[in-house]
Amino acid sequence: MKELVRLEHVHKMYPMGRSTVHALNDVSFVVREGEYVAVMGPSGSGKSTLLNLLGCLDRPSSGRYVLGGRDVSQLDDPALSEIRGQHVGFVFQSFNLISQLTVLANIEVPLFYQGLPRRERHPRSRELAGQVGLGNRLDHRPAELSGGQQQRVAIARALANDPLLLLADEPTGNLDSRTSMEILDLLDELSRRARTIIMVTHEDHVAGRAHRIIQMRDGQIHSDIDRQRPEPSG
Amino acid sequence: MKVIYKVTDIVLLGFRSLTTHKVRSLLAILSILFGVWSVIAMLAINEGARYEAEQSLRQMGTDKFLIQSLKPPQDRGAAQQTGRALYYGLTRADHRRLSESLPGLLGEVAGHETRKFAQYGTRLVPVRVFGTDPSYLQLRGLRVAAGRFLSAADELRCRNVCVMTQSLARRLFGYEDPLISVVRLGGESFDVVGLVDTPGGSTPEVPADLVSNLVYVPASTERTRFGEYSILRTTGSFEAERVEVSQIIFHMADERAVLAGAKIAESILQREHESPDYEINVPLDKILQLQRQRRLWNIMFFAIASISLLVGAIGIANIMLASVTERTREIGIRRALGAKRRDITVQFLVEAVTLTTGGGLMGIVLGFVVPPIVQAVLKVTAILSPPMLMVPFLMAVAVGLVSGLYPAMRAARLDPITALRHE
Numbered sequence: 001m002k003e004l005v006r007l008e009h010v011h012k013m014y015p016m017g018r019s020t021v022h023a024l025n026d027v028s029f030v031v032r033e034g035e036y037v038a039v040m041g042p043s044g045s046g047k048s049t050l051l052n053l054l055g056c057l058d059r060p061s062s063g064r065y066v067l068g069g070r071d072v073s074q075l076d077d078p079a080l081s082e083i084r085g086q087h088v089g090f091v092f093q094s095f096n097l098i099s100q101l102t103v104l105a106n107i108e109v110p111l112f113y114q115g116l117p118r119r120e121r122h123p124r125s126r127e128l129a130g131q132v133g134l135g136n137r138l139d140h141r142p143a144e145l146s147g148g149q150q151q152r153v154a155i156a157r158a159l160a161n162d163p164l165l166l167l168a169d170e171p172t173g174n175l176d177s178r179t180s181m182e183i184l185d186l187l188d189e190l191s192r193r194a195r196t197i198i199m200v201t202h203e204d205h206v207a208g209r210a211h212r213i214i215q216m217r218d219g220q221i222h223s224d225i226d227r228q229r230p231e232p233s234g
Numbered sequence: 235m236k237v238i239y240k241v242t243d244i245v246l247l248g249f250r251s252l253t254t255h256k257v258r259s260l261l262a263i264l265s266i267l268f269g270v271w272s273v274i275a276m277l278a279i280n281e282g283a284r285y286e287a288e289q290s291l292r293q294m295g296t297d298k299f300l301i302q303s304l305k306p307p308q309d310r311g312a313a314q315q316t317g318r319a320l321y322y323g324l325t326r327a328d329h330r331r332l333s334e335s336l337p338g339l340l341g342e343v344a345g346h347e348t349r350k351f352a353q354y355g356t357r358l359v360p361v362r363v364f365g366t367d368p369s370y371l372q373l374r375g376l377r378v379a380a381g382r383f384l385s386a387a388d389e390l391r392c393r394n395v396c397v398m399t400q401s402l403a404r405r406l407f408g409y410e411d412p413l414i415s416v417v418r419l420g421g422e423s424f425d426v427v428g429l430v431d432t433p434g435g436s437t438p439e440v441p442a443d444l445v446s447n448l449v450y451v452p453a454s455t456e457r458t459r460f461g462e463y464s465i466l467r468t469t470g471s472f473e474a475e476r477v478e479v480s481q482i483i484f485h486m487a488d489e490r491a492v493l494a495g496a497k498i499a500e501s502i503l504q505r506e507h508e509s510p511d512y513e514i515n516v517p518l519d520k521i522l523q524l525q526r527q528r529r530l531w532n533i534m535f536f537a538i539a540s541i542s543l544l545v546g547a548i549g550i551a552n553i554m555l556a557s558v559t560e561r562t563r564e565i566g567i568r569r570a571l572g573a574k575r576r577d578i579t580v581q582f583l584v585e586a587v588t589l590t591t592g593g594g595l596m597g598i599v600l601g602f603v604v605p606p607i608v609q610a611v612l613k614v615t616a617i618l619s620p621p622m623l624m625v626p627f628l629m630a631v632a633v634g635l636v637s638g639l640y641p642a643m644r645a646a647r648l649d650p651i652t653a654l655r656h657e
Contacts, residue, residue, distance in 0.1 A: 110571045
């Protein structure tokens with residue numbers, strides 16, 4: 001499979017008061033197209049920072065990040081916005097839907113910033129809402145939906161721009177176990193259809209859905225286990 | 235093409251978020267509305283005042299100027315002491331000289347004024363008797379209200395006819411018809427042949443109760459019946475004056491000729507007269523002066539009214555800042571989903587400009603009720619003109635841009651990661 005994400009010796013430092021926090025310390029890995037990766041680790045291990053970097057919300061302090069064959073590690077803000085809008089889909093723990101907008105309008109937001117005309121946006125967002133099983137709730141506001149339904153809307157929204165990379169930050173963190181299952185099933189389904197997914201979680205059973213588990217500790221990769229290949233013995 | 239879609243969509247987005255906070259938006263709009271309204275009211279009232287002042291000057295016409303004899307103030311005491319006639323003012327020689335030397339002169343008319351008493355029955359009213367030619371009617375811009383003005387035949391035959399102002403006729407004749415009446419002026423009987431409106435413009439040295447007590451008689455009649463002396467009797471003293479010509483009106487070809495002519499007349503008269511016993515009155519000059527003055531007033535009024543707009547602008551900025559804080563998370567979401575800083579800036583700017591433009595438009599609509607209200611309550615003229623409406627409207631739009639810019643830029647500068655975590 002083609003290489004989609006390549007991190008090379010990535011460091012990320014934050015100033016915090018007088019000291020600096022070394023959130024990512026020499027992280028390198030490669031994700032190929034169609035992979036389903038779970039990033040695990042205790043809080044403060046750098047997994048959120050990693051996800052922000054992967055989603056082009058942030059830039060590495062040093063090192064290289066190549067997304068879809070393009071080095072994006074030193075791009076400026078408008079260029080990064082462009083990449084987020086075109087190639088990245090975000091699913092958040094707290095759904096992050098815009099409360100004033102209807103389901104349909106929420107799904108359309110990424111298309112909106114792509115400059116897609118209304119008549120092209122509508123059918124696309126309708127179709128996506130159908131795919132996540134919300135075809136009959138198009139005109140509802142987020143507050144009128146259950147948590148599971150809201151997360152489905154968020155997933156539909158993340159898919160609107162047909163992203164290279166789907167990033168999920170604790171997607172089931174705010175859901176009960178039954179709805180969590182539904183959401184994970186949905187992600188499985190997307191993975192089967194060759195969508196590349198990188199998911200941050202701290203729950204083993206959630207991570208268990210992924211094909212590959214990266215364990216982070218103190219800003220470094222502690223282990224990187226590909227479960228589709230036989231695990232190395234010992 | 236893509237950009238156009240995006241821009242119109244972001245504008246629509248800005249509109250939509252305003253409707254989610256209806257009361258807040260309405261209050262913001264009101265603050266601008268009253269600002270715009272007060273600017274319009276100020277401008278309209280000021281314009282009305284200017285119009286009224288100009289109107290009375292324009293009655294005589296901007297293509298004319300007028301020279302009047304003026305009693306030199308320093309001689310007043312001396313004349314009273316000696317009791318001898320005071321000789322001053324324009325002379326027939328002045329009249330002739332000016333008529334021959336002013337370039338661009340189309341016509342001129344002179345008049346001579348004496349103070350008399352008009353008597354009708356038992357009623358006795360002090361009046362100014364003004365002997366002049368028929369052309370005075372047109373050159374002075376008088377309006378005949380009834381009957382006719384003096385004619386060439388009156389002048390030729392030294393007829394004892396007169397034309398008087400309507401207000402004087404009312405005082406003398408009450409409800410009787412003045413046009414079939416005979417009035418006695420300084421011992422002579424005069425047929426009243428016409429009534430005119432009281433002329434506007436300045437009349438120096440005329441006591442207030444005499445301003446509209448004006449009787450016009452043929453110049454020839456006036457000269458032969460009354461002469462050039464006028465004797466003013468007051469209790470315990472008497473005063474005699476001799477004036478050859480009281481007033482000359484010059485009708486010039488154009489406004490340039492008016493200004494030039496007045497200057498030439500000034501220099502000629504300065505040479506001939508030792509004391510300033512005349513006054514050159516140029517309505518055009520006064521109008522220009524008035525306009526300059528008004529411009530200054532306009533700026534001041536405008537500045538005062540602008541303060542209320544400024545207050546509105548601060549209100550808008552405040553509301554927009556609150557809105558930005560409140561919607562930090564939404565901004566983070568939009569940024570994560572591909573919105574550029576510029577997109578966020580435009581969204582919030584559109585909101586601010588929509589608020590102020592809405593207020594501006596409503597202020598203009600309300601502005602149309604300014605003239606009738608002002609006229610009814612303050613009894614002064616207020617005039618609205620389209621440029622007057624454009625100014626506050628553009629100001630409102632500008633206020634939106636200025637007051638929205640800082641909040642919008644603050645929104646755009648938010649770090650998406652921090653904004654997403656905002657509760």
